[in-house]
Amino acid sequence: MISALEGAPRPALGMIDLLLRDREAMLARIRKGNDVAAIMRTMIATIAVCMAIVGAALGSYRGGVQIAYAAIKLPIVLLGTAALSAPALSAIGAALGRRSRLSADLALVMAALAFGALLLAACTPLIMVGRALELDYHRMILSTVAMFAVAGLAALRMVLRAVALEAAPGWRTAVAGLCVVFSLVGGQLSWALRPYLVRPRTPEAPFLREVEGSLFDAVTGALRSARGIYTRDEAPLGER
Amino acid sequence: MSVATREPFPVPRGLAIALAAAGPVAAGGILAVRAHDASPMLAAPVIVFGVVAATGPALYIASAAIGHAPPLAAVVRAFGVALGAFGVALAGLLLPAAFIAASSVTAGTTIAAASGAIAIAGYLGLRRLATELRPAGEIAGTAALASSVVFLVWAAATVAIAGRLWWDLAVEVVS
Numbered sequence: 001m002i003s004a005l006e007g008a009p010r011p012a013l014g015m016i017d018l019l020l021r022d023r024e025a026m027l028a029r030i031r032k033g034n035d036v037a038a039i040m041r042t043m044i045a046t047i048a049v050c051m052a053i054v055g056a057a058l059g060s061y062r063g064g065v066q067i068a069y070a071a072i073k074l075p076i077v078l079l080g081t082a083a084l085s086a087p088a089l090s091a092i093g094a095a096l097g098r099r100s101r102l103s104a105d106l107a108l109v110m111a112a113l114a115f116g117a118l119l120l121a122a123c124t125p126l127i128m129v130g131r132a133l134e135l136d137y138h139r140m141i142l143s144t145v146a147m148f149a150v151a152g153l154a155a156l157r158m159v160l161r162a163v164a165l166e167a168a169p170g171w172r173t174a175v176a177g178l179c180v181v182f183s184l185v186g187g188q189l190s191w192a193l194r195p196y197l198v199r200p201r202t203p204e205a206p207f208l209r210e211v212e213g214s215l216f217d218a219v220t221g222a223l224r225s226a227r228g229i230y231t232r233d234e235a236p237l238g239e240r
Numbered sequence: 241m242s243v244a245t246r247e248p249f250p251v252p253r254g255l256a257i258a259l260a261a262a263g264p265v266a267a268g269g270i271l272a273v274r275a276h277d278a279s280p281m282l283a284a285p286v287i288v289f290g291v292v293a294a295t296g297p298a299l300y301i302a303s304a305a306i307g308h309a310p311p312l313a314a315v316v317r318a319f320g321v322a323l324g325a326f327g328v329a330l331a332g333l334l335l336p337a338a339f340i341a342a343s344s345v346t347a348g349t350t351i352a353a354a355s356g357a358i359a360i361a362g363y364l365g366l367r368r369l370a371t372e373l374r375p376a377g378e379i380a381g382t383a384a385l386a387s388s389v390v391f392l393v394w395a396a397a398t399v400a401i402a403g404r405l406w407w408d409l410a411v412e413v414v415s
Contacts, residue, residue: 084335084336084339085336087331087332087335088332088333088336089332090332091328091329091330091331091332091333092329092332092333092360092364094251094325094328094329094332095325095326095328095329095361095364095365095368096325096364096367096368096371097368097371169371170367173364173367177360181333181336184336184340185336185339185340188339188340188343188344189339189343192343214340214343214344214345214346214349216340216344216348216349216352217344217345217346217348217349220348
């Protein structure tokens, strides 16, 4: 019984442990193409679980149904963005002569995002501290952005390290292209599925806000408003 | 002057050329969905292949005139590889562009998404063409400068013509 409990860790947990402790070894496994399908499965599950935890923690700022809403939406944002963006790494690399393999590149992007998601999950207590200290909404937003930025940079560093090791032609352009595409798609998908962090006094938390244009449209509109160019006579009043 | 292929092409050439033909159709499709008008799906590949066919000979003639043109067959092969690179790159960029266009409500975002995908793929195709046309051995500094100037002027003219045609098409159809 004891020997069964102390036995080797399950392969998926071992893979997560490897990702946290020895990313060079994980990158070598992906590069060799061994167990790419198993790596993908584990990484997708890791992203889904970790981002659900982070989403639930963010949703807890308002509480109630928002915990479930954010826990459902955040994994969709990250996995959807990865699925739409990862082929860009292979395609841009292939165009410049890199020996691209879509499955290996997808596994690499998923592994990097799983690492970022694990870091975010580790930040969950900080989100809960913010909730416990009743940090105001804007400070909470800024704290969340800072946590996501740290996790994003860690994931990017892992992708950079992996592709740089190949020393293939055009690797810098391929990674830069991935960053641009990932930022645009991620920004748009997260914009479309917002809100995640809702003010505690909000009476009803919507699952999705009404479609009111893209992130690009919102940024353009904000820039026009900042220059005093308005497309409507007055701001809409909330219903009372 | 011989032309060496420094990097192997990682996908079959035929598939890459097929992607180069299908990619602009799909990019035109992004505009077509927004405009409820199928004409961009025909016009986009015509612009890509038409402009390359119209300006390509000028690059060979100008390079030959300054004495640094690769053999004609090598130039044709380089254009094939560059078009393939354009197609492969576009294949990876179309999905994100289609998502951004489909999830926005304004025509400007649709034009920006489709144009961005075509522009990035075009840049990568031109970069690959420059690599393929680069001579294998060392050449004198003046000759290398002249070759680079000829290529840059040709690339600027090609991008300007194709960009203008694409912009006119997009604005007319979508707006």
